[in-house]
Amino acid sequence: MADPPPSPSGLKLDHVEINLETRRLVTLDRRIAPGDVLTVMGDSGSGKSSLLDFIAGFLDPAFRATGQVWLDGTEITTLPPQERKVGLMFQAPLLFPHMSVGENLLFGLNKIKGRDNGQRRAIAEDALRDVGLAGFFDRDPATLSGGQQTRVALMRLLLAEPGALLLDEPFSSLDQTRRADLRNLVFSKAREQGLPVLLVTHDPDDAEAAGGDVVRL
Structure with missing residues (x-):
């Protein structure tokens, strides 16, 4: 060993x-x-x-x-x-195109047990607010700039702990x-x-x- x-x-x-x-x-x-x-x-x-x-x-x-x-x-x-x-960030943000911005963050939170849907949504909205994207929960990722997409990808990664x-x-x-x-x-x-x-x-x-x-x- x-x-x-x-x-x-x-x-x-x-x-x-x-x-x-x-x-x-x-x-x-x-x-x-x-x-x-x-x-x-x-x-x-x-x-x-x-x-x-x-x-x-x-x-x-x-x-x-x-x-x-x-x-x-x-x-x-x-x-x-x-x-x-280990969390990976690539050259492209690789957000899921069939999910909203908020749903992308909830995907990261899916790995964390013991939280109901309301708690998870609140955590995701707080994360968006933390990176200057308050109110973006329901946005289509395709409508975001490259920098905004990278911010979402970062928070999705961090929310997976x-x-x-x-x-x-x-x-x-x-x-x-x-x-x-x-x-x-x-x-x-x-x-x-x-x-x-x-x-x-x-x-x-x-x-x-x-x-x-x-x-x-």
């Missing part, structure tokens, strides 16, 4: 290595403390997204990975994706002003909730805004 990581809190990447055929893409041994951000930078094809896929449990079988992932003292590498308690955030260039499709606002929002929410964050990006401005350590692949 593997020994636990030195510190039980946060996200620990324990001697993680990812290879594609004979090419080594990623070698990483780091712990991300609650509320901290580790930024991984590199060009396309360098293995950034593959690292996130490995942590979340979606790594393509074409890749070979070794090492372990620990979250708050639990080794999650062998768990199915739905049991790992993840133990860590994995960010796959979620700001890349936004203009500079919206990008800065959304970066500040995401990182401040992560700090508020004490979530370790792993950000992959090719943009040095993202890394600077994150404020934590940077690893280059």
Whole structure:
């Protein structure tokens, strides 16, 4: 049985290595403390997204990975994706088009037991108000701007109560002003909730805004 990581809190990447055929893409041994951000930078094809896929449990079988992932003292590498308690944000918000804005948030809350429909709706409306989208519960996601959709996607993710955030260039499709606002929002929410964050990006401005350590692949 593997020994636990030195510190039980946060996200620990324990001697993680990812290879594609004979090419080594990623070698990483780091712990991300609650509320901290580790930024991984590199060009396309360098293995950034593959690292996130490995942590979340979606790594393509074409890749070979070794090492372990620990979250708050639990080794999650062998768990199915739905049991790992990691939240993923992608370049596109990926809101459900057949659901209203509020229903998208309720989807995140569906994983939390012990709340009736009225309580869940109130929580969703509070979340929208918290990101400047009060009154948007019944809106069609297609009527929202890119920045507004990203805000909804973030709150849907946080309402599912993840133990860590994995960010796959979620700001890349936004203009500079919206990008800065959304970066500040995401990182401040992560700090508020004490979530370790792993950000992959090719943009040095993202890394600077994150404020934590940077690893280059």
